[in-house]
Amino acid sequence: MKYYALVDCNNFYASCERAFQPRLLNRPVIVLSNNDGCIIARSNEAKALGIEMGVPYWEVRSLLAEHNVQVFSSNYALYGDMSARVMDTLQQHCIEVEVYSIDEAFLQLSYCKQGLQQYGEQLRQVVHQNTGIPVSVGIARTKTLAKLANHIAKQQTPGGVYLLHPADPRLSSLSISKVWGIGKAYEQKLGEIGIQTVAGLQQAEESWMRQTFGVVGLRLLKELKGEACYALEPPATGRAHTMVSRSFRRDIYQLEELKEAISVYASRLGEKLRRYRQAANQLTIFLWANPHKNRRADGRCYFAMNLELPLATSNTNTLIQWAAAAVERLYEEGTNYKKAGILAGGLQPGAVLQTNLFVGEQQQLRYAKAIEAMDRVNRQYGRHTVYFASCGNGSNTWSRKEQWRSPRFTTRWEEVLRVK
DNA sequence: TCTGGGGTCCTAGGACCC
DNA sequence: TCTGGGGTCCTAGGACCC
Structure with missing residues (x-):
């Protein structure tokens, strides 16, 4: 019989901070999103204080x-x-092993000879020993059940390992909101017809699920009943899209500032594309007006423009030119912009060198070499050591806040932990 | 004053074609 | 007066995930 294990790091970001700062042990720790905006990770002590996930920082500051x-x-x-x-x-x-996210992995245990429970406990121990990060392990016959098992392992079992069978009595009191694939909308829709627990959902008709929630819903139900619909995914060969978007520290009204911001984001996008050895065929540039304080008569928040590029590229210079031109066309005076972004699509492998009639191969080669040198310098001396003039010199007043960042202990020599 | 960022998958509906 | 039907492709938007 095939089993899946989901190994999930407990309070991952908070645990990473703790791994290098023992003074944080047994104390409440939280980590903030970009811009120091919202709370995105909490240690158990912080959860116990009633601090919720996703809450704006300023709301709970006191x-x-x-x-x-x-x-x-x-x-x-x-x-x-x-x-x-x-x-x-x-x-x-x-x-x-399928690395599912930054802090989770699915394991397939078909060849595991030892008892499953014992195997999970060993995993927990060795990961903690090697990295200082505590993990929980959920084991079951399908990925969806393994996710649930992991939830139970975290909440209800001191050992941090739980082996879940589809008929487990705990499922009759477990809320459907804990199921992988059920978000707010589905929870409400199911609640309206009286389905609130996992055990209740397991009783639903497959044909009804198919009709109401599509193939995704049908698979979800089958997985909950113990019939595997999802296998371990092979490592991704490359993403379909790559995006860079950021909120501003304050609202932006000026076109020049918006163009500077989009140039910075386009530079980051270029770096990402080059790191993955990809080139983009399509770009989407988008702007968001502040949804919390909309100053527009029509109330619109989202403005976007799609571009087809004549040549697939990862060249920062080219990306900046297209992005800035799009922003000029999207911009409307008087709107308070809060966020901007750039999305690359139609991604192709490699394609560092692309030529056409107007830009000769020699010219392209020179561009590519310049960009390569720039990446090298920025990797070694930090981002923004060499940059395009349109990105500004970093002295702007719109870019993100990052007030309490800990040292980059493991990736920067000058920030390595010192032991006295 | 202050409200994250980066993804995936699926479906409905329009455009277009024969 | 009567005004097809089925396929494909694309896009926007919704839902979900971490």
Whole structure:
């Protein structure tokens, strides 16, 4: 019989902060989103204080101060590196691993000879030993059930490992909102016809699920009943889209500032594309007016423009030109813009060198070399060491806040932990 | 004052074609 | 007066995920 395990890091970002700062142990810790806007990770102590996920920071500032909660800005360099260490450890102990997100992996246990429970406990121990990150392990016959098992492991079992059978009595009191694939809308729709628990949902008619929630709903039901519809995914060969978008620290009214912002985002997009060795055929540039304080008569918030590029590219210079031109056309005076972004689609592999009648190969080669040199310098000395003039010199007043970022302990020599 | 970012998949509906 | 039907492709938008 084939089994799936879901290994999920507990309070991942908060645990990463703790791994290098023992003073944080047993104290409430939270991590904020970009722009220090919302709370996106909480240690158990912080959860116990009633601090909810996704809450704006300013709403709970006094509560945080009152309980001496330790606050951090997101430090993605640190989290990404810690994630890689956790995944390496898992791959050393299981042949079939699907890295599902930065803090989760599915394992397929068909060849596991030991007891499943014991195997889970060993995994937990070795990951903690190698990385300092605590994980929970859920095991079941389908991925959807393994996700649920992991939820139970976190909430209800001291050992952090749970083996779940489709007929487990705990499912008759477990809310459907905990099921992987059921969000707010589906929870409400199911609630309207009296389905609130997982056990209740397991009784639903397959034909009704198919009709009401499409193939996704049907698969979800089958998985809950123990019939596997999702296998381990092979490693992604490349994303379909790549996006860079950011909120501004304050509303922007001026075209020049918007163009500067989109140039910075286009530069980041170029870096991403080049890192994945991809080139984009299509770009979507979008602007958001502030939805919380909309100053427009028509109330519109979203403005976007699609572009087909004559040549697939990952060249920053080209991306900036297209993006800035799109912003000029989208811009309307008097609108308070809060966010902008750039999405690359139609991605092709490699394609560093593209020529056409107007830009000769020699010219392209020179561009490519210049960009390559720029990437190298920025990797070594930090982003924004070399940049395009249209991106401004970084002294703007719109870019994000990052007040409490911890050192990048594992990826920057100058920030390595010092032990006295 | 202050409200995240980056993805995927599916479906409905329009355009177009024969 | 009577005014087809079925297929494909594309896009926008909704739902979900972490």
